[in-house]
Amino acid sequence: MTRTDIHLYTAATMNGYKPVIFLEEAGVPYDLTLVDFGRQEQKAPDYLKLNPNGKIPTIVDRAEGRAIFESGAILWHLAQKYGTFLPHDAVARSEVMQWLFFQVGHVGPMMGQAMYFQRIAAPNGHDQPFSIKRYRDESRRLLQVLDTRLRGRDWLAGDEYTIADMAMYPWARAYPWARVQVDGLPHLQAWFDRIDARPAVQKALTIPTPQPQFWDARAEDDSFAAENAARFAHDARD
Incomplete structure (x- = not known):
């Protein structure tokens, strides 16, 4: 083989x-x-x-x-x-890099903290309302930036689906797990729909393990949430 x-x-x-x-x-x-x-x-x-x-x-x-x-x-x-999912044009390639770094520098860290304080810290005895509000509010602001960017365009950078979209999607699409609302963000929601409809993406979300709770508030599972909090309890110790 x-x-x-x-x-x-x-x-x-x-x-x-x-x-x-x-x-x-x-x-x-x-x-x-x-x-x-x-x-x-x-x-x-x-x-x-x-x-x-x-x-x-x-x-x-x-x-x-x-x-x-x-x-x-x-x-x-x-x-x-x-040689794919990355434009050859220098300006479009620069746009990809900007939105890729926007994800790794802003969307991921802020939504990650919103998830941490609600899904790990609070269940392990460290409920911090100020921190939760801070990170949820900032996550919402960042999703508004994405919504504005996506007005009148299908993808984040250039005219095609790129690694910028691939990087952003798992974080932004996990707004239910971060308990961040996306009401009033129609361009972002339309972008979600476009990527949701891609078979390869849906397959990827089952590898290595499907976690529907991340993407769908209707899949909220108390036992999964408790197991997740317990798995990362070592991160919530003083």
């Missing part, structure tokens, strides 16, 4: 889905290793040799003999390697 070029280490998180979306959309074969947070596999010495930050995702590009960590850098590497 021919060994694939790409070995992906990931988990069912918003960052973790990003490279899966690219690989499924591009039809690139890859090997997959699920990183178990409950067993702290992301902190294991062998994994830290690949990703010194002890987070996911990470890829090993066997053809190049090196590891790449950080989800935005992984998407950039894959887009350049396979």
Whole structure:
């Protein structure tokens, strides 16, 4: 059996889905290793040799003999390697980079904190109403920025679906899990609909594990929420 070029280490998180979306959309074969947070596999010495930050995702590009960590850098590497989902025009490529960095520098951190304080800290005895309001309000503001950007356009950068959309989608689309409202944001919601309709994306959201609670408020599951809070309880200790 021919060994694939790409070995992906990931988990069912918003960052973790990003490279899966690219690989499924591009039809690139890859090997997959699920990183178990409950067993702290992301902190294991062998994994830290690949990703010194002890987070996911990470890829090993066997053809190049090196590891790449950080989800935005992984998407950039894959887009350049396979020559897809990244415009050739310099201005459009710059737009992709701007919106990719907007995701990794703003949308991900703010929505991640909204999720953390509501889904991990509060259930583990650290209810912080000010922090929750701060991060939910800022997440809503950032989604408004996206809505404005998407007025009259289908995609975030240039005239095509790119890694900027792939990076943004798992975070912005997880607004139910962050308990952020998207009412009054029709352009953003239309963008969600366009990406929701892509079969490769829907397949990617089942790899490595489907988490419908992230994307659909109707799928809210108390047992899943409790299990999630317990799994990350070590992060909520004083």
